[in-house]
Amino acid sequence: MLKYIVYKTKTDFTKKYAELLSAKFRLPCLSLDDAKDKILPGESILYMAGIRASKLYDIKKAKNRYNIEAVIGVGMNSPSEQYKLEIIENNDLKQIPFFYLRGGTAPEKLQGFDKLLFNTIANMTKKTKSKENKNMSDEDKKLMDAFFKGVNYVDADNLKPIIDWYSSYLIIQDMIGKKYKK
Numbered sequence: 001m002l003k004y005i006v007y008k009t010k011t012d013f014t015k016k017y018a019e020l021l022s023a024k025f026r027l028p029c030l031s032l033d034d035a036k037d038k039i040l041p042g043e044s045i046l047y048m049a050g051i052r053a054s055k056l057y058d059i060k061k062a063k064n065r066y067n068i069e070a071v072i073g074v075g076m077n078s079p080s081e082q083y084k085l086e087i088i089e090n091n092d093l094k095q096i097p098f099f100y101l102r103g104g105t106a107p108e109k110l111q112g113f114d115k116l117l118f119n120t121i122a123n124m125t126k127k128t129k130s131k132e133n134k135n136m137s138d139e140d141k142k143l144m145d146a147f148f149k150g151v152n153y154v155d156a157d158n159l160k161p162i163i164d165w166y167s168s169y170l171i172i173q174d175m176i177g178k179k180y181k182k
């Protein structure tokens with residue numbers, strides 16, 4: 001039975017979503033670093049993490065330590081079924097329920113390698129977009145703002161599919177519990 005929400009964040013968008021779900025599900029939420037001393041290995045968790053170059057932060061570490069019942073990836077890309085499948089594929093998540101949420105960007109909070117990689121991607125994208133079209137489309141302008149200024153897409157309404165999944169999960173857990181009591 002799911003007992004905790006564990007998250008890994010670098011710019012706090014995943015943390016914000018984790019706190020919203022924690023309040024909704026009445027489950028404690030902890031960062032992966034804090035969980036190390038507070039949650040026993042093998043415990044059932046919902047794992048949430050930011051995405052870097054299509055990989056979820058510390059997914060291997062979390063998988064090795066805990067029993068992950070569902071995974072939520074948080075990224076800047078707009079949600080689509082195709083992108084979701086790409087993340088499932090890249091993180092070996094075929095056996096686990098997976099949800100994608102749009103977080104945001106906060107270039108000023110990035111450090112070290114993340115900052116370097118993000119700036120490289122931002123500058124490369126800018127170059128490609130300007131080459132493609134001298135007058136950038138509104139969509140491209142929004143993307144440039146996300147790369148160079150920062151943007152926040154966090155919205156409680158995005159959590160609906162996860163809340164629906166959790167309701168079904170609880171019903172199934174209840175049915176399993178009753179079967180074993182008989």
Ligand SMILES: Cc1cc2nc3c(=O)[nH]c(=O)nc-3n(C[C@H](O)[C@H](O)[C@H](O)COP(=O)(O)O)c2cc1C
Nearest residue numbers: 009010011012013014050053054075076077103104
């Ligand atoms: C170096 C770097 C690479 C990123 N790569 C991706 C990516 O492949 N796909 C995506 O959707 N977002 C990508 N992002 C955006 C982050 O996933 C996004 O900012 C997310 O909200 C981060 O979560 P956090 O705030 O919890 O750390 C990248 C960000 C950085 C810094």
